[in-house]
Amino acid sequence: MSDCIFCKIVKGEIPAKKLYEDDEIIAFWDIDPQAPKHFLVVPKKHLAAVAALEEGDERLAGRMLRLGARLAAEHGVGDFRVIFNNGPMAGQEVFHLHMHILGGRQLHGLG
């Protein structure tokens, strides 16, 4: 997707502060953090949202979760929140699947 900001980050066309990268997943710090530690775990292939996951993507989705937990621990975040926003009504603004990991402060409610 040529006009997708996260595809551009994947391709290195715009910069991001990366925590991790392999052949199918990239993780980088959120540009507008909502907690002291807030990063995004993003599949390199363009999927619009959770609802676009297909049969065969189970391993990718599972890897995103495990990697998010591992990276949180590596950055000293023991307790964290995992968020996937799916669609505008849920607050999704970037339509390339991503998993938020937030931690480093006391979190309350769901907002």
Ligand code: 5GP
């Ligand atoms: P959404 O609301 O779609 O679930 O979350 C999108 C997230 O991407 C937001 O937290 C926003 O701050 C972050 N974001 C948007 N553009 C960029 C960018 O260019 N670089 C980084 N690192 N984060 C971005």
Ligand code: ZN
């Ligand atoms: Zn994309």
